[in-house]
Amino acid sequence: MASDKVLSLNGLSKRFGSVVANNDVSLTLNKGEVLALLGENGAGKTTLMNMLFGHYLPDEGSVEVADESGALRALPLGHPQAAIAAGVGMVHQHFTLAENLNALDNIVMGSENLRALHRNRRAAAEKIQTIMTRSGLSAPLDVPVGRLSVGERQRVEILKALYRDVRILVLDEPTAVLTPQEADTLFENIGAMARDGLSVIFISHKLREVLAFSHRIAVLRHGANVGEIATADADERTIARMMVGADTERTERSAMEPGAPVLSLRDIRVPGRSERDTLEIPELDVCGNEIVGIAGVSGNGQAALAGVISGTVQPQSGTIEIGGKTLHDFSPTAMIGAGVGRIPEDRHHDGIVGSMSVAENMVIERLDDEEVQKNGLLRREAIVRNAERLTEAYDVRGPGVQAPARLLSGGNIQKLILARVFEQMPSLILANQPTRGLDMGAAAEVARRLLEARARGAGIILISEDLDEVLGLADRILVIHDGKLGTAPSRDRESIGLMMAGEMA
Amino acid sequence: MIRIEPRQDSGPLLRYGVPVLSAVVALALAAIPLASAGANVVTAYGEMFSGVFGSIFAFSEMLTRATPLIFTGLAAAVAFRARLWNIGAEGQLYLGAMAAIAVGTGLFDIPGIFLLPLIILCGAAAGAAGMALPTFLRTRFGADEVVTTLLLNFIILIFLQMMLEGPIKDPMGLGWPQSPPILDQGMLPTLIDRMRVHSGLVLAIVAAVIAQFMLVRSVWGFRLRAVGENASAARHAGIGVNRLLFSVAIVSGALAGLAGVSEVAGLKGYLTADLSPGFGYTGIVVAMLAGLSPAGVVLSALFIASVFVGADSMSRAMGVSSYLADLVVSMSLLCVLVGGFFARFRIVRTRVSAGGA
Known part of the structure; x- marks a missing residue:
């Protein structure tokens, strides 16, 4: 790991109205270094990276990026084109791919003149092949991106950045949608590219991957840089303390005897757009005093399952019993009437007006x-x-x-x-990604409330992509893959991860 | 450099100030073509003002013009609040008018006292039916109601012309394509002697008050607002979205139908194919200017009626084209749209740090 600076953020501040998103944040990045940018949600990580990339104009401060010769030069602020020209690439948390185009078109789109592209497709394909071999990232180039898996799309996003000859790569929560194994592979590739001289900043709030794959950790809290630490010197406890400013208490879960079934699904089938996202549940029971955790990578039928229990999706066939009574109507009103409490996945879109x-x-x-x-x-x-x-x-x-x-x-x-x-004292609770995007305090509150409901006899279905959350709360863990549920053989992340990837252990 | 940022919350000053300011700016902008037409701007606006407020008669004419605009404005406001885009108030107006003629010209032998309520009811029902069909097509087949309601306007107008040439043509009409007149007992009484302003205005204001009350205070209004603001969350919360849209369609169409009843039974007495100079479309402007608030619709209908009536009087006095009224109305709408933008966003000036470290 060389120590010459390739990037320097100097005293960046950004305010949105009365909200201070970033306050006097300074940060440096060295050549070939993998820097983890860590912080709770709303700590200002994404805002900071958006200023670097020119999406936001900082209220104060400056950005310097090394040119080819290694000398730091000030970057004109507020111009994504300038950032791209200076060799900064960003992979956003939400994919920015055109689903009807293939990977090749997506990768070259924006960086090539469209007419020139027509002539130079072969050259472009060759260049991408070289990048794929060098980086170890691969994805089929000639298939519409809409048909690729989430992991493949992620790689296309990164290839798109690499295609533009970036020297600094910013990844905003790159593993949010990946299985643990996919995430590990991704980071191994990133490590290899870093050894080749690429400098990487990745945003995350998963302590495990930060500790395993970064060289250095910078922690943001309330928009300020509250400390940096070499990963070799860090452990989970120190970082967690830096992130929240205090020790966090882990939620304690006491063992409980499951009660009578509050939900029974039989032979439920919800057709999806493809075989892959067609939900098929021959049998699922959730009992009182029980939290059933459903782990899985998003897009494997969770939405259909949640929709059935919420009453927003009508299954093609099958029966649903709540509290021993068969439901004949699948509307949200019927579910609410039957005592189902629903915490929707997208709280802004489905939860509130x-x-x-x-x-x-x-x-x-x-x-x-x-x-x-x-x-x-x-x-x-x-x-x-x-x-x-x-x-x-x-x-x-x-x-x-x-x-x-x-x-x-x-x-x-x-x-x-x-x-x-x-x-409403629901007898059955559907909690779909209940802590996604929440800071630790709010997430702990959600966990506490779920456990409280369990203690008073409610049955809970917890759908989550955060394996740690499922492991921490669930009495029983099921894994959803390709619309089918499987029981996790044991509570270890390795075997659950394999099931999430579709390999029945 | 200038940047645009969303406002945290627009206060009451912005919410109520923007429409008023838009109206003023629109009048100011209209001075430019007025001046270029060679008129003295001050005199012209003076004529316009006195054309509305100069006499009881002028004022009553303005109220007469505002009456159908309140109805069609309400029709648009109620539907738009639920994101049901009823562009068909013009057609529903004519449906209401046709129903009024159908039952009001002696078709049924009923006691005179029941005739007017029957006319009102049938007119509202006909308008409601005119909006129920496109809403059914939307909820059942996903047909865009903007297209269907708009096109229905032309279908209904052509149907009306056909009817006026045939089945409902007045045999005493000297060959003109017009319907026989509504019986005297079926007419909405006038409010002031020897003036044209009629009790349709009272009906319109009562309708606005009820609509405002229902929107804010009733469960139906709660559901309507929820569906309009976030249909997905409303559905998730157990609100029957399609059912709600149907009820909104009925109310919106009925209000537009009442505009037709009020024009036929309050003003003209008989039906022709030029009953409405685009009241249905102007109602959309009225509703937008009012920020889709039923109470605001009354005020904005009065404003737009003032502009129309005032501009008519001005054009007679000054010899400038009365199309100026359309100009002011269109510019008010543009100003409201621009103003609405400023109410939601603020413009921030920033100093460009030109890359200097």
Whole structure:
């Protein structure tokens, strides 16, 4: 690992209205170094990288990037083209690929003149082949990207950056959608490229991969750089403390005897667009006092499973029993009526109506309730009182119960949903990615509430891509792959990871 | 360098100030073509003002013009709040008018006292039916209601022309394509003697008050707002989206139908194919100018009616084209759209640090 600087961020600050996203952050990166940028959600990691890449214009500070000769030069701010020209490449958390084009077109798109591309396809393909051999990243070039797996798409994204001859590669949460094995392979490839001289910054909040694959760790908290540490000197505890500023308590889960089944699915089939995302469940039972964890890489049928239990997806065939009663109607209303509490995966899209008030969002699932309405008219005082009580009890912080729900932060939106769901004392709870995007404090609160519901007798289905979360909370772990459920043979991440990748251990 | 950032929350000043400011800016911009047409701008606007507020008669004419605009504005506002794009108020207006003629010209032998309520009911029902069909096509087959409602306008108008040449042509009409008049008991009474303003205006304002109340205070209004703002979350929360859209379609179409009833039974007395000079389309502008608030629709309908009536009077007095009214109305809409942008975003000036470290 050479020690010559290739990148220097000097005192970058960025404010969005009254929110300080980054405050005087300085950071350097050396040639051939893999730097992990760590921090809770909302700590300002992505904002910082977006300033480097020119998507955001910093309020203060400057960016310097080494040129070919190794001398640091100031980068014009706010110009992604300048960043690309200076050899900075960024792979975003959400893929930016055109699904109907093949990998080759996606890779060269934007960096080649379209007419020239037509003549030079072969040259481009050869260049990509060279990059693939050198980096160890491979993906089929002639298949529409829409048909590639998530891991392959990720590699196409990285190849797209490498194709532009980047010297500095920024990866924003590259493993969020990968299986543990895919993630390991990716990092091995990154390590190899770093030895070749590529400098890499990757954003993550998975402590394990940060410790395993980076050279140096920089931690952001509340928009400020609170410390850097050589990975060799770090362990999970020190980093976690740096991230949250204090020791975190692990949620304690006591053993419990499962009760009577609260949910029984039989022969459920939900056709998908392909065989791969067709959900088929011959049999699934969830009992009271039990948390059933469903691990798996996203896009393997979780959405269909969650949809069936939420009542938003009508299965083609099969039966569903809740609390011993067979349901004949699959609507959300029927599910709510049967005592199912639903925490949706995309809380902004399915969980709240952002422009309506916090108070209104608290009662949106029980508009026929006598507490909420009388003769078709809203009981507004009761609605506000209900919201005041629940925001207090569930510690929902924000500008007040009359304010639009979209003004709440992600964690507080999730608490709003928890309050709405848990107050109805559901006998079955569907928690779909309940802690995704939440900071540690809010995530711990979600875990505590789920365990509390379990203790009072509820059955819980926990769908999560975060294996650590499933391992920490679930009494029983199932793995979903290609729309089919399998029981994990043991609680070790190796075998579960293999099942997630489709290899039945 | 200038950047655009979303505002955290637009305060009441912005929300209520923007439409008013837009109207003022639109009038100011309209001064340019007015001046280039060779008119004295101050005199022209003076004429325009007195054409609306100069006499009781002028004012009552403005109210008469505002009446159908309140109905069609409400029709658009209620539907748009639920993201149901009813562009067909013009056609639904004519459906309402046709129904009013059908039952109001002596078709049924019923006591006179029931005739007016029957006309109103049938007009509303006909308008509602006119919006129910495209909504059915949307919820069942995914047909874009913007296209279907818009095209239905032309179909309905041509149907009306056919009817006026045939089945409902007035035998006493000297060959003109017009319907027989509505019976006297079926007419909406006028409000002031010897003026044209009629009780349709009262009906329109009552409708606006009810719509506003229902939107804010009723469970139906709650559901409507939820579906309009985030249909996906509404569905997830157990709100029947299609059912709600149907109820909205019925209400919206009925309101547009009432515009037709009010014009036929309140003003003209008989039906011709030029009953509405585009009230249905202007209703969309009225609704947008009002920020889709039913209460605001009353105010914005009054404003737009003032512009139309005032511009008519100005063009008579000054000899400039009355198309100026259309110009002011269109520019108000553009100004509201631009103003709405400024209400949601702020422009931030930033100093460019030109790469200096």
